[in-house]
Amino acid sequence: MASLDRVKVLVLGDSGVGKSSLVHLLCQNQVLGNPSWTVGCSVDVRVHDYREGTPEEKTCYIELWDVGGSIGSASSVKSTRAVFYNSVNGIILVHDLTNKKSSQNLYRWSLEALSKDSSPTGIIVSNGDYDREQFAENSVPLLLIGTKFDQIPENKRNDVLTRTAFLSEDFNAEEINLDCTNPRYLAAGSSNAVKLSRFFDKVIEKRYFTRDPSQMQSFTDRRRFNFKSLHND
Numbered sequence: 001m002a003s004l005d006r007v008k009v010l011v012l013g014d015s016g017v018g019k020s021s022l023v024h025l026l027c028q029n030q031v032l033g034n035p036s037w038t039v040g041c042s043v044d045v046r047v048h049d050y051r052e053g054t055p056e057e058k059t060c061y062i063e064l065w066d067v068g069g070s071i072g073s074a075s076s077v078k079s080t081r082a083v084f085y086n087s088v089n090g091i092i093l094v095h096d097l098t099n100k101k102s103s104q105n106l107y108r109w110s111l112e113a114l115s116k117d118s119s120p121t122g123i124i125v126s127n128g129d130y131d132r133e134q135f136a137e138n139s140v141p142l143l144l145i146g147t148k149f150d151q152i153p154e155n156k157r158n159d160v161l162t163r164t165a166f167l168s169e170d171f172n173a174e175e176i177n178l179d180c181t182n183p184r185y186l187a188a189g190s191s192n193a194v195k196l197s198r199f200f201d202k203v204i205e206k207r208y209f210t211r212d213p214s215q216m217q218s219f220t221d222r223r224r225f226n227f228k229s230l231h232n233d
Contacts, residue, residue: 005058005061005207007090008087009090009203010065010091011064011094012067012093013096013105013109014070014071014095014101014109015068016102017096018096018180019067019094023064026046027046027064029183030183031182037068038066040068040080041066041067041081041084042068043066044064045064046064046200047059047061048197050201051201052197062203067081067084071105071108089140089204089206090141090143090200090202091114092142092143092144093109093142093145094146095146095147096146097146097151097160098148100163106144107170114138138172140206142173143173143175143195144168144171146175147179147180148180149178176195
């Protein structure tokens with residue numbers, strides 16, 4: 001097992017959105033009984049079968065880096081977090097579906113991780129949108145996960161799902177909405193499990209199976225962020 005290839009996936013989002021519970025569920029297939037605040041960064045590992053059921057099937061380690069802290073932290077804290085952003089192969093953006101602010105802050109989290117040499121606050125313009133010229137392209141696979149789906153009242157779910165659809169489009173990423181205290185949301189064969197497997201396959205593909213070896217770290221495909229009207233709904 002020590003010879004397995006591995007990839008590094010960041011798990012980012014505001015404090016309290018359920019990142020630690022999510023990582024525990026993904027890696028241990030169990031509910032985290034007593035979640036606590038993450039200080040610095042916590043790393044857990046998931047074993048994933050790349051392209052399972054095909055002749056290209058390959059078992060890999062997925063390192064999930066649960067980064068603690070708040071997007072509003074002092075610059076010294078952000079500088080410390082930047083250490084965790086090196087050599088990233090994929091990012092899971094986590095937000096609390098009952099907390100719109102945590103959804104809005106995903107833009108800042110992504111900018112902090114993907115443009116770690118500059119401050120995200122310098123990219124926000126006065127109207128609350130993002131300067132596309134400063135951060136126009138992204139080559140790292142992203143997955144959007146909304147937590148606490150069970151806590152959304154039935155009559156509010158359509159509004160919340162519409163909002164998350166905008167997020168998904170902005171980040172050009174698939175979305176999964178779940179309850180971290182219920183493993184059934186990631187049951188084998190479910191649409192969520194398929195999306196999760198597809199994301200990990202993409203991360204591994206980008207890391208190890210890019211045709212041009214010179215592009216292995218920078219990756220070849222490009223996607224443009226189109227920040228839309230999340231801040232105005």
